[in-house]
Structure formats: structure tokens, C-alpha cells
Amino acid sequence: MSLVELSHVVKRFGTNTVLDDVSMTVAPGEIIAVIGRSGSGKSTMLRCINGLEPIQDGRILFDGAVVNDPQTDLRALRQRVGIVFQSYNLFPHLSVEKNITLAPRVVKNMSESEARELAREVLRKVGLEEKIGAYPDQLSGGQQQRVAIARSLAMRPQLMLFDEITSALDPELTGEVLKVLEAMAGDGMTMLLVTHEIGFAKRVASRVVFMHQGRIWEEGTAAETLSAPRTQELETFLSAVLH
Amino acid sequence: MGYRFNFRDVFAQQDFLLEGLVLTLQLSFVAMALGLLVGVTGAALRLYGPRPVRAVVATYVEAIRNTPLLVQLFLVFFGLPSLGIRLDATTASIIALTVNLGAYATEIVRAGLQAIPRAQIEAGVSLGLSRLQVFRYIVLMPALRVMYPALASQFILLMLATSVVSQISAPDLFHTASIIQSRTFRDFEVYIVVAALYLALALAFRLAFAGLYQVAFARR
Numbered sequence: 001m002s003l004v005e006l007s008h009v010v011k012r013f014g015t016n017t018v019l020d021d022v023s024m025t026v027a028p029g030e031i032i033a034v035i036g037r038s039g040s041g042k043s044t045m046l047r048c049i050n051g052l053e054p055i056q057d058g059r060i061l062f063d064g065a066v067v068n069d070p071q072t073d074l075r076a077l078r079q080r081v082g083i084v085f086q087s088y089n090l091f092p093h094l095s096v097e098k099n100i101t102l103a104p105r106v107v108k109n110m111s112e113s114e115a116r117e118l119a120r121e122v123l124r125k126v127g128l129e130e131k132i133g134a135y136p137d138q139l140s141g142g143q144q145q146r147v148a149i150a151r152s153l154a155m156r157p158q159l160m161l162f163d164e165i166t167s168a169l170d171p172e173l174t175g176e177v178l179k180v181l182e183a184m185a186g187d188g189m190t191m192l193l194v195t196h197e198i199g200f201a202k203r204v205a206s207r208v209v210f211m212h213q214g215r216i217w218e219e220g221t222a223a224e225t226l227s228a229p230r231t232q233e234l235e236t237f238l239s240a241v242l243h
Numbered sequence: 244m245g246y247r248f249n250f251r252d253v254f255a256q257q258d259f260l261l262e263g264l265v266l267t268l269q270l271s272f273v274a275m276a277l278g279l280l281v282g283v284t285g286a287a288l289r290l291y292g293p294r295p296v297r298a299v300v301a302t303y304v305e306a307i308r309n310t311p312l313l314v315q316l317f318l319v320f321f322g323l324p325s326l327g328i329r330l331d332a333t334t335a336s337i338i339a340l341t342v343n344l345g346a347y348a349t350e351i352v353r354a355g356l357q358a359i360p361r362a363q364i365e366a367g368v369s370l371g372l373s374r375l376q377v378f379r380y381i382v383l384m385p386a387l388r389v390m391y392p393a394l395a396s397q398f399i400l401l402m403l404a405t406s407v408v409s410q411i412s413a414p415d416l417f418h419t420a421s422i423i424q425s426r427t428f429r430d431f432e433v434y435i436v437v438a439a440l441y442l443a444l445a446l447a448f449r450l451a452f453a454g455l456y457q458v459a460f461a462r463r
């Protein structure tokens with residue numbers, strides 16, 4: 001059974017149709033790279049999956065639950081779906097430890113000592129255990145982004161959504177973040193990642209989804225789709241990002 | 244030109260001055276606490292309330308910020324009795340000061356809340372926090388930090404502005420001064436002493452607010 005299933009999803013902002021009859025599935029353990037030009041609806045699709053944006057038509061299922069059903073407990077759902085943003089969005093007034101333990105403490109009522117142990121564990125995964133007492137503004141962009149990933153992992157999600165998480169970083173820092181993603185892929189995490197890192201997508205993703213004008217224009221295995229695009233639009237896109 | 248200062252008669256009334264000072268402090272503290280409460284409530288309603296409520300709050304804020312405090316005070320003390328609501332001078336003062344500060348505080352708190360990026364709220368919501376938890380753990384402290392300097396200044400302005408309550412004979416520091424003046428005819432000396440006392444109060448408030456800031460926003 002698929003972990004995520006979008007069927008005929010339509011999302012509009014006013015009269016602007018941003019997702020136009022989008023259907024796709026994500027199987028457990030799959031790693032899907034979402035690519036496409038600016039404004040093609042990539043972020044919006046991720047935000048619809050964890051219910052940050054309501055949709056106008058169609059259906060989104062996560063682990064059998066209908067995300068766009070008003071009856072669905074979105075808070076419970078969001079505990080199982082992690083999302084990491086381009087701009088990190090760490091909480092500036094909280095230390096790295098508190099950033100990570102906040103949700104486990106107040107949402108899951110975890111004890112302080114248990115939560116601290118959890119913080120150490122997820123920080124170890126992103127290679128930042130020694131930064132547990134630091135504040136966000138004392139960290140580099142790459143380190144902040146790794147803390148943001150650790151913060152999501154602390155909720156033990158079944159699905160991780162990544163929205164261009166390396167776009168604000170220079171190449172060196174991008175590398176350290178991508179390494180963390182690769183390790184997560186090795187652990188079998190299901191991931192949906194919007195990225196401009198085509199090389200990384202080729203290496204890590206099992207599937208690639210190319211979005212264009214709010215539609216899934218082309219999709220397929222990473223190797224095939226990226227080396228032999230079937231549509232003119234994808235070919236144009238790829239030559240633009242690769243050069 | 245050859246004025247000879249004589250503070251002795253004024254200082255002879257120090258107990259009386261002290262009583263006025265105490266009322267000034269009491270009025271300030273009560274109005275600050277209530278005004279902040281009005282401000283937080285007002286800001287929340289202004290931002291998240293139903294449309295008509297937002298309009299009411301906006302009207303309240305503009306009405307208060309564009310009329311003199313003295314007029315507001317007279318409306319409460321001399322106007323309300325026409326509706327059968329008779330208040331003593333101190334109660335009327337507290338109401339007028341609270342209503343006045345509440346309007347300014349509403350604007351300050353609103354600006355503070357709006358300064359928190361939406362992305363912060365979304366990050367919290369995405370972790371499964373409820374709206375209230377997001378407010379309590381993610382929005383509140385950074386927002387307070389943003390609004391703190393403006394709020395502290397407003398509190399000090401309010402403390403100085405409490406002197407208008409002497410106009411309805413509430414026995415605050417300034418009212419006491421005018422009584423001492425009429426007893427001693429040492430106008431210049433009395434008002435020099437009173438000015439010095441207000442100055443000392445304002446400086447003490449500033450120090451206290453600075454200290455509180457360190458305590459509240461220190462990194463732990």
C-alpha cells in the first residue's frame with residue numbers, strides 16, 4: 001500500500017490554479033525528487049500533503065487517512081510527517097536542544113531527560129552533537145539546516161518533506177546537508193524532496209517528478225527521466241539547471 | 244534676580260509629599276497591569292477576532308490616541324455621573340489611565356505579534372503543536388522581546404502622565420505639590436522638588452525595566 005496518495009488534486013489561490021489535477025503515489029521507503037521551474041507548484045504540493053494548505057478538489061491520503069477531510073486530526077497527522085523548509089525556520093529564542101525537544105515535550109509529553117537523550121540521538125545523526133547548547137544565530141546555514149532536520153526527526157516521522165533545503169547554502173554547506181539526506185535514505189526513510197540538485201537526485205532518488213504549470217508533466221525512474229527526458233519542457237529545464 | 248531659594252518649608256511637608264508619591268506609584272502600577280491586559284486582549288481581537296470586533300478595537304485605538312488624556316479623564320469623572328455612574332477620583336483615574344494606556348498597548352502588542360514571521364508559526368504547526376502551544380512557546384517570547392522597548396517607554400510616559408489626575412483632585416504627587424504650594428507660597432521650590440521626584444521615578448523605572456529585560460530574555 002502507498003504511504004501517500006494524491007488523486008486529482010486541484011489547488012487554487014483565488015483564480016490562480018497552482019495544482020491542476022495532480023495525481024501520484026509514494027510507496028514506503030521511496031525517495032522522490034520533485035523538480036520544476038519556479039512557480040510550478042512544488043512547494044504548494046508539499047504544503048498540501050501535511051495540510052498546511054487546503055485543497056479545492058481531489059483527495060490526499062496519508063497512511064489511509066484523508067488529509068483534506070475536515071474530520072481528520074491534522075495535529076496527529078503532522079506528528080508523523082516532517083517538513084524542512086529552505087529558510088530553516090529554527091526558533092531563534094531557543095537553544096538547539098530546546099528547538100529539538102519542544103515538540104516531543106509539549107506534544108508527546110516526553111520527560112525532560114528522555115527528550116534530552118532524544119536530542120542527542122538525532123543530533124548525532126546529523127553530526128552536530130557538540131552544538132546541543134548553541135543558539136541558532138551561532139550556527140552556519142548548513143548547521144542550522146541540519147538542526148532543522150534533526151528537529152523533524154525527533155518526532156520519528158514516517159515521511160519527510162524537504163523543500164529546497166539547500167537552496168540558501170553555498171556548495172560546501174550544501175554537501176554536508178546532502179550527506180545527512182543520504183544517510184537518512186540509507187535508513188529507509190520515505191522522502192519527498194524538492195531540489196535543484198540534479199546530480200544528487202540522480203544518485204539518491206528512486207523516482208523523479210517534473211512539475212510544469214501546476215501539473216505533473218513527466219515522471220519516472222531517476223536514471224531514465226533525467227538522462228533521457230521525453231518532453232521538450234523537461235529537456236529545457238534540465239539544460240537550464242545544468243548549465 | 245536676587246531670588247533666594249528656601250526649600251525648608253517644602254521639605255517640612257515631606258510626609259505629605261510621600262503620600263502623593265505613593266498614590267502616583269499605585270496609579271502607575273495598576274494602570275500598567277490593567278493596560279497591558281487590555282493591550283494583549285485588544286491586539287488578539289484586532290488580529291484574530293471577527294471582522295466587526297476588529298473594527299470596534301480599531302475605533303477604540305484611534306479614538307483614544309487622537310484625544311487628550313485630560314479630556315478622557317473628564318469624560319469618566321464628570322461625564323459618567325450623567326448616566327448615574329458616580330466614581331471617586333482615584334477610581335475614575337484608574338479607569339481613564341487604563342483605557343488610555345490600553346489603546347497604545349494594543350498597537351504595540353499588535354506590532355510585536357505581527358513581527359513574528361509566518362514561517363515560525365508554520366514550523367510549529369508542522370511539528371504538531373496546537374495554535375495555543377505555538378503562541379505560548381514560539382510566538383510569545385520573541386514578540387515580547389520585540390515589543391518590550393516600546394512598551395517600557397509607554398509605561399514611563401504613562402507614569403508621568405498620571406499627573407493629570409490632580410485635575411480631578413485625586414491626591415497624587417502633583418496634586419500634593421499644589422497644596423504645598425498654596426500653604427508655603429514657595430512655588431519655585433515646590434515644583435523643583437516635584438520635578439526632581441518625577442525624574443527620579445522615571446529613571447528608576449528605566450533601570451527596573453532594563454533589569455527585567457536582562458532577566459526575562461537572558462539565554463539559558
Ligand SMILES: Nc1ncnc2c1ncn2[C@@H]1O[C@H](COP(=O)(O)OP(=O)(O)OP(=O)(O)O)[C@@H](O)[C@H]1O
Binds near residue numbers: 039
Ligand atoms: N500563499 C499564496 N497565496 C497566493 N499565491 C500563492 C501562494 N503561495 C504560492 N502561490 C502561487 O502559487 C504558485 C506556485 O507556487 P509554489 O511556491 O508552489 O512554486 P514552487 O514550484 O515551489 O516555486 P519555487 O521554485 O520558486 O519555490 C505561484 O504562482 C505562486 O505565486
Ligand SMILES: [Mg+2]
Binds near residue numbers: 043164
Ligand atoms: Mg518553492
